[in-house]
Amino acid sequence: MRQNDSLFDQIEKKTNVKQEDLMKLVQSLNGADFQDENTVRKVIKDVSRLAGKSVSRKQEDELVKAVMNNNVPLDLASLSKWFQSK
Numbered sequence: 001m002r003q004n005d006s007l008f009d010q011i012e013k014k015t016n017v018k019q020e021d022l023m024k025l026v027q028s029l030n031g032a033d034f035q036d037e038n039t040v041r042k043v044i045k046d047v048s049r050l051a052g053k054s055v056s057r058k059q060e061d062e063l064v065k066a067v068m069n070n071n072v073p074l075d076l077a078s079l080s081k082w083f084q085s086k
Contacts, residue, residue: 017050025050040064 008019025046033039044063048055055063066072 015051021050034067037064037068040067 008022011022012018028046029043032043034043041060041064044055044060
């Protein structure tokens, strides 16, 4: 369990997101229907709030469309490039 704690400590230091908040987010995603637009919008708002970053309506619309069409890359390098292009 100490290794997991260390991982969460590192995440908290880099993101300023507390372990409890991250765990709540993960639990809310468990079983979430990512083909439901309202669910996807709620997740985007929750993540942006946790990250302390604002997301414009245009960005939110683009993210919703990408998620619902399964156009979100899954590997870290592609995901990073994808976000830089938005």
